[in-house]
Amino acid sequence: MRMRKRKNLHKINSSAAATGQQSEKKPETQNTQNAPEGQESQDSNQPSKAQAEQQNQATQQGQNGQQYQQSQAMLEIENSQKTQNGQETETAQESQEMQAQSGTSQNGATQDSASQGDTQNNASQDGASQDNTSQGDTSQSNSTQNSASQSGGTQNSADQSNASQNQTPQNAASQSNQTEGGSNQASASSGNSGGVPNDGGPTSNGLEPAEQQQQQGQQNQQNQQQQQNQQSAQNQQNQQNQQYRQQPNTPNNPKAHATQETKSGQDPQLPPISKSLEQNVKFIKDSLGNSTDLIIRRFPFSPANDRLIAILFIDGLADCTIINDYIMEPLMQPEGEVLDLLSEEKRDISNVSQLIKDRALTFGDIHDLPDYNSLFHSLLSGDTILLVDGENTATAASVRGWRDRGVGETSSENVVRGSREGFSEALRTNTTLVRRRIKDPSLWMESMQIGHVSRTDVAIMYIKGIVNDQIVEEVRSRLSNINIDSILESGYIEELIQDETMTPFPTVYYSERPDVIAAELLEGKIAIFVDGTPIVLCVPAPFVSFMHAAEDYYQRADISTFIRLLRYVGLVVSLLSPSFYIAVTTFHQEMIPTALLMSLASQREAVPFPAFFEALMMEMTFEILREAGVRMPKYIGAAVSIVGTLVIGQAAVQAGFISAAMVIVVSLTAISSFVLPSYNMSIAFRMLRFPLMGLAASFGLVGIFAGCTIIILHLCSLRTFGVPYMTPLAPIIPSDNKDTLLRLPHRFMIKRPRLINQKNIQRQGPNSGPNPPKHR
Numbered sequence: 148m149r150m151r152k153r154k155n156l157h158k159i160n161s162s163a164a165a166t167g168q169q170s171e172k173k174p175e176t177q178n179t180q181n182a183p184e185g186q187e188s189q190d191s192n193q194p195s196k197a198q199a200e201q202q203n204q205a206t207q208q209g210q211n212g213q214q215y216q217q218s219q220a221m222l223e224i225e226n227s228q229k230t231q232n233g234q235e236t237e238t239a240q241e242s243q244e245m246q247a248q249s250g251t252s253q254n255g256a257t258q259d260s261a262s263q264g265d266t267q268n269n270a271s272q273d274g275a276s277q278d279n280t281s282q283g284d285t286s287q288s289n290s291t292q293n294s295a296s297q298s299g300g301t302q303n304s305a306d307q308s309n310a311s312q313n314q315t316p317q318n319a320a321s322q323s324n325q326t327e328g329g330s331n332q333a334s335a336s337s338g339n340s341g342g343v344p345n346d347g348g349p350t351s352n353g354l355e356p357a358e359q360q361q362q363q364g365q366q367n368q369q370n371q372q373q374q375q376n377q378q379s380a381q382n383q384q385n386q387q388n389q390q391y392r393q394q395p396n397t398p399n400n401p402k403a404h405a406t407q408e409t410k411s412g413q414d415p416q417l418p419p420i421s422k423s424l425e426q427n428v429k430f431i432k433d434s435l436g437n438s439t440d441l442i443i444r445r446f447p448f449s450p451a452n453d454r455l456i457a458i459l460f461i462d463g464l465a466d467c468t469i470i471n472d473y474i475m476e477p478l479m480q481p482e483g484e485v486l487d488l489l490s491e492e493k494r495d496i497s498n499v500s501q502l503i504k505d506r507a508l509t510f511g512d513i514h515d516l517p518d519y520n521s522l523f524h525s526l527l528s529g530d531t532i533l534l535v536d537g538e539n540t541a542t543a544a545s546v547r548g549w550r551d552r553g554v555g556e557t558s559s560e561n562v563v564r565g566s567r568e569g570f571s572e573a574l575r576t577n578t579t580l581v582r583r584r585i586k587d588p589s590l591w592m593e594s595m596q597i598g599h600v601s602r603t604d605v606a607i608m609y610i611k612g613i614v615n616d617q618i619v620e621e622v623r624s625r626l627s628n629i630n631i632d633s634i635l636e637s638g639y640i641e642e643l644i645q646d647e648t649m650t651p652f653p654t655v656y657y658s659e660r661p662d663v664i665a666a667e668l669l670e671g672k673i674a675i676f677v678d679g680t681p682i683v684l685c686v687p688a689p690f691v692s693f694m695h696a697a698e699d700y701y702q703r704a705d706i707s708t709f710i711r712l713l714r715y716v717g718l719v720v721s722l723l724s725p726s727f728y729i730a731v732t733t734f735h736q737e738m739i740p741t742a743l744l745m746s747l748a749s750q751r752e753a754v755p756f757p758a759f760f761e762a763l764m765m766e767m768t769f770e771i772l773r774e775a776g777v778r779m780p781k782y783i784g785a786a787v788s789i790v791g792t793l794v795i796g797q798a799a800v801q802a803g804f805i806s807a808a809m810v811i812v813v814s815l816t817a818i819s820s821f822v823l824p825s826y827n828m829s830i831a832f833r834m835l836r837f838p839l840m841g842l843a844a845s846f847g848l849v850g851i852f853a854g855c856t857i858i859i860l861h862l863c864s865l866r867t868f869g870v871p872y873m874t875p876l877a878p879i880i881p882s883d884n885k886d887t888l889l890r891l892p893h894r895f896m897i898k899r900p901r902l903i904n905q906k907n908i909q910r911q912g913p914n915s916g917p918n919p920p921k922h923r
Contacts, residue, residue, distance in 0.1 A: 417519035424455050424536035431459065434523070446479060454499065457534045464529035466548025469510070474531060474544060477507040499535045500542050512545035524602055551576065557659040557681075559826060562698040569659045574604050574678035580661035581608065585668065589613070595626065597640070601633035604678040605640065613671045613899070613907050618868055622673050622686060637677040637684050644686075646866050651831040654867040656688035663697045671904030687870040687903060690862060691887045693825040694718075704892040711890055717822030720815060722832045725762045726843035726851050728812045732758045734847035750806040759844035761805050765813040766836065768795070773817070874902050 421427050428443060435441050440462040445455055456478065460470060504513050516522045516532070522541050526532050529547030554576065557569030570577045578592060589611045596602045605626065609619055625644040634640060641655045642648075658664055659681050664674050667685045675684040685692075694714055699707040731738055732747065739747070754761060772795075776787050796814075799805050816836070823829040835858065842850030865872035875883035883900050885891040894915055898908045 417523075419518050420516070420522065420534075420539045420541055422537055422539045424457055424534055427534050427541075428457055428459075430519070431522075431526075434519075444475070455536045456499070456503075458531060459526060459534070460531040460546070461526060461529065464527070464547065464549050465531055466546045469546045469548065470531055473509055474507075474533075474546075477509070478503070498538070500533065500538055500540060503533060503535075504542060508544055510544065510546075514543055516541040516543050524596065527602075528604070554580065560658065560660050560663070560697065560824070562696070562701070564701045565697050566660065566662045568661055570661060570681035570683055572679050572681055574606060574676055577661075577676050577681070577683060578606060578608065581665055581668070581674070584661060584665040585610070590668070593623075597626065597629050597631070598634045599632045601635065603634035605634070606676040608668065608674045608676065610668050610671070613669070613904055614673060615671060615903065615905050618687065618870075618903075619673060621868055622675070626675075634677065636680045637675070637682045640675060640677055641684055646868065650861070650865060651834050652690070652862065652865065652872070653693065653825070653827045653831065654688055654865060654872065656685045656692050656825075657682045657827075658685065659683070660697055666697075666700065667692075669910075670899050671906075687867040689867060689870060689874050690872055691876070693828040694823070695886075696824040699890055700893075704890055707890040711888065714822050714824070715888065717819040718832060721817075721819035721823075721829070722836060723839065723851065723855075724812055724816045724819070725766060725836060726839040726854075727848075728809070729758045729762055729840055730843040730847040730851055733844060747806070747808055750808055753803040754806050755803070756805075757844075758809075759840060761809050762813070762840055763837075765805055765809055766816075766840075769813055769817055770833070870902050875900065 421430075424445075428445075432441065432443070442460050442462050444458045447455055458470070458474060500515075516525060517540060522532060522543075525543040529545075529549060530543040531546050533542040533544065551573045552571050554568050554571055556567045560569075568580060570580065582590065587610065590608065591611050592606050592608045594604060594606045597605050607619075607622055607626070622644070626640070629640070629643050631639065631643070637657065641653075641657070645654045647654060656667070658667075664683050664685060668674055672685050672687060675686070677684075694711065696710075699711060702710075732751075736744060751758075756764070772787065779787055796810050800807050800810060820829050820833060823832070835854075839851060839854045842854045844850075846853070863871075863873050863877050871878060874880065875887060880901060882898060883902075885896050893911075897911055897913065899910050901908060
């Protein structure tokens with residue numbers, strides 16, 4: 148560092164010496180050039196003496212300026228050393244103070260000639276006129292001194308640029324422009340120090356030297372204060388940018404939460420609500436992509452209070468009539484109790500949102516929202532959001548008013564006797580239908596949101612004191628462990644919470660009827676409601692639950708028992724009739740009576756396919772026709788079923804592709820499958836029909852028995868939320884078999900199922916039946 152100091156001092160001394168020699172030669176050339184042709188020698192001698200005095204004065208002042216420049220260069224070198232040691236900010240302040248001192252001690256009247264680089268031509272203030280050639284020579288003599296001062300200003304700018312290395316590019320550029328302006332001022336002031344000093348007269352801008360020095364000092368102080376403010380603002384912006392990188396979801400970065408990839412199993416973490424109303428509104432608009440269905444209304448709270456309030460809601464999800472009558476009108480009335488509280492004398496009310504909740508909003512469901520996660524969930528659920536400027540909390544008013552299908556009759560669980568009501572797609576409507584049937588305070592309901600993107604509302608309902616608490620805890624645990632982005636129907640929940648995945652049998656029961664769900668709750672089961680679907684799930688679900696219908700409990704016991712037995716017969720027929728026909732006609736012809744055997748043989752005489760392929764072809768055709776009837780429009784589906792069963796079946800028999808007996812077997816199988824009250828259980832047996840047909844074609848009746856044994860063992864191994872799937876048949880519970888294959892009268896069903904309910908198993912008293920007199 149000492150070697151660098153010596154080199155810099157050597158350069159400055161050499162440049163100063165060269166400047167002094169040029170300044171001695173230039174007055175002579177000026178005199179010879181400025182002397183007119185007709186002027187006498189006597190007149191020319193007097194100005195030459197004055198110019199000689201001015202030249203001596205300028206030389207002496209030039210030497211003083213050189214000494215000042217040397218001291219200034221030494222200070223600048225020391226400042227550069229401090230900059231390299233990490234003291235950039237202090238060096239910048241010292242350089243600014245140095246520039247201010249040099250500016251106050253010099254004349255600033257040479258601003259017009261600063262662009263040409265000859266700021267030392269102050270001799271023109273004495274009235275001596277010089278032509279362009281002399282000005283060019285004078286500027287050349289002063290260029291060396293200006294270069295020295297400019298090198299110091301450049302060094303200061305380098306110090307400031309080093310101090311701004313950790314700042315953003317925009318602010319670094321702005322500070323470099325400021326330091327460049329500071330270096331120009333420093334060069335102008337150092338150039339002026341080498342020229343003729345001001346003799347106390349007015350400067351070129353019409354101000355006295357003292358006034359000009361005072362004005363320039365004030366201007367330097369203002370520039371210094373402005374630069375410090377910009378630097379502090381830049382440091383604050385750097386801290387915000389660093390926080391922005393560490394936490395992308397901030398109100399200053401409204402689109403970050405939409406593009407950030409959240410970790411698996413975690414919801415996007417949004418920042419807390421800001422106190423700035425405009426910042427909150429901008430964040431909500433940017434988060435929703437400036438959606439056109441987002442309605443925002445801003446207005447001042449009162450004429451006497453300039454604080455703004457904003458109301459936000461989604462068009463189509465909220466009831467606009469309620470918003471206009473019960474929210475907008477009380478808040479925007481020119482006279483009222485709420486506005487009187489915010490009069491001129493009571494402007495210091497800080498919690499305006501609490502005042503709105505207490506005095507302005509006249510309906511029930513109002514709650515606070517602490518962060519953007521809850522705000523967006525309430526807003527997109529149909530609530531109206533109220534934001535007050537200066538408060539970091541939001542208020543949600545439940546004014547949900549979208550149109551739904553309403554309560555109608557279910558199409559999949561029709562009954563002859565019983566209720567015609569069915570669930571709809573609205574969660575609150577479905578829970579209301581159940582509460583209408585069970586008016587007991589022990590009917591509890593818990594709500595949650597599932598799905599990182601859809602945030603679907605899910606509710607579980609049970610009767611406290613009847614349900615098994617362990618099963619309730621298991622349901623909570625399985626629902627909370629669901630890690631998925633969306634839940635669009637209850638089938639998502641069913642598949643994600645069932646005990647066994649690799650099984651054709653359903654382990655979660657569902658229904659569209661409120662009376663069925665109410666009956667299941669009274670047995671100690673748990674209902675799961677999903678918003679957006681009329682299907683309500685119910686767990687645990689043993690096998691016998693899928694064989695029961697709602698009408699079984701509305702008819703007399705004998706009729707219900709007969710219908711229930713028919714269902715079990717239909718189940719066996721739909722499962723085994725095709726495979727039994729294949730086994731008998733292929734391996735066990737001796738089991739068929741002779742007359743029937745001759746008839747079957749004559750029918751199959753023209754059929755070129757074996758019985759297994761014939762049955763397989765017919766079953767596949769029927770499944771295709773049934774699926775087409777379901778997917779096609781309502782009125783066309785019936786016509787397709789009739790054409791498929793009659794025309795195609797009869798044409799196939801006449802063409803010799805299949806036999807008439809096979810058409811009868813397949814039709815009986817299809818009709819029997821419709822007897823089952825549960826659609827998902829009938830699908831399970833339809834699927835098992837095909838492997839049993841293959842076993843029958845390979846091994847005959849032995850293959851059928853082996854297949855049935857495997858199915859029964861599989862059924863006994865299943866569990867539904869810890870309860871055996873085949874209860875109360877396996878394990879057998881005699882007290883619970885009053886409502887399985889048979890349905891005894893209600894007076895005999897005193898207790899609830901034991902394995903499902905471990906607490907209150909008493910359903911009714913022992914003397915609930917009539918006691919008619921023996922004799923009248």
